[in-house]
Amino acid sequence: MAEVAEGSPETVVVRNKQVIFKDFVIGYPEESDMLVTSDATIRLELPKNEGMAGLTAYAGFYEICSPKKGDTVFVSSGSGAVGQLVGQFAKLCGCYVVGSAGSKEKVDLLKNHFGFDEAFNYKDEEDLNVALKRYFSDGIDIYFENVGGKMLDAVLCNMRLHGRIAVCGMISQYNLTQPEGINNLMQVILKRIRMEGFLVLDYHHLYPKFFNMILPLIKEGKITYVEDTVEGLENAPAALVGLFSGKNVGKQVVAIAHDQ
Numbered sequence: 001m002a003e004v005a006e007g008s009p010e011t012v013v014v015r016n017k018q019v020i021f022k023d024f025v026i027g028y029p030e031e032s033d034m035l036v037t038s039d040a041t042i043r044l045e046l047p048k049n050e051g052m053a054g055l056t057a058y059a060g061f062y063e064i065c066s067p068k069k070g071d072t073v074f075v076s077s078g079s080g081a082v083g084q085l086v087g088q089f090a091k092l093c094g095c096y097v098v099g100s101a102g103s104k105e106k107v108d109l110l111k112n113h114f115g116f117d118e119a120f121n122y123k124d125e126e127d128l129n130v131a132l133k134r135y136f137s138d139g140i141d142i143y144f145e146n147v148g149g150k151m152l153d154a155v156l157c158n159m160r161l162h163g164r165i166a167v168c169g170m171i172s173q174y175n176l177t178q179p180e181g182i183n184n185l186m187q188v189i190l191k192r193i194r195m196e197g198f199l200v201l202d203y204h205h206l207y208p209k210f211f212n213m214i215l216p217l218i219k220e221g222k223i224t225y226v227e228d229t230v231e232g233l234e235n236a237p238a239a240l241v242g243l244f245s246g247k248n249v250g251k252q253v254v255a256i257a258h259d260q
Helices: 052-064 083-092 104-112 128-135 149-156 186-190 200-219 233-245
Strands: 010-012 024-026 072-075 096-101 118-121 140-145 159-167 194-197 227-231 251-255
Touching: 052 083, 052 140, 052 159, 052 200, 072 083, 083 096, 083 140, 096 104, 104 118, 118 128, 128 149, 140 149, 149 159, 227 233, 233 251
Parallel strands: 072 096, 072 140, 096 118, 140 159, 159 194, 227 251
Antiparallel strands: 010 024
16 A cells, blocks of 8 residues: 554664663654654553553453443454453453354363353354353343454344443454445344444553553463464465454464564
């Protein structure tokens, strides 16, 4: 597209009186390679893995879903970069958590590594509505939406009164020439569901609060994460395409260099 890609860069400090030389920080510089910045950058005191995806999970779950102990929570694409953290946050809140994924390997990961109460392979289900009723006999309080399409349609029929839906993504729809319609939106009215889309860009002010919460949890082993790493920039296109077919297990990372 002949443009510089946008994003939140990981930056190495070359000179600063407040942080240490070669510390890693994040910020939002407008220049493509070098920036003289203010105090708007944030020092990274936790594993660099838990950046934008971590804040996305935090903001969507805590700020939009307003979880409370005993809530029933469904996370689609539960093994993805965001979903794996949402499920763990929900368990820390004392919720019952179910995730969906696209392979047996990912289902096992959700239950045995991330601590989800249950998980299922959506590809094995002929009827998603039936599958959801199997795991949520009394309905869903919170749905963290990463998929869209038929999954969202089925979830709407299984939401409880005053349920909350955080719409983070709709990966099933991104490459369709004709997006799938939603047939069950009337449920939003009948069940007084609060359904809100969001972008992490609106929650950058929460980074310090997020870091203060997640750093102790990582150190104590209460939060973990899985990455799917490919080596070399030449493999980036294949890695990107793989996201849309569910080939990645965990957060997809393209390594183009390693810390010295």
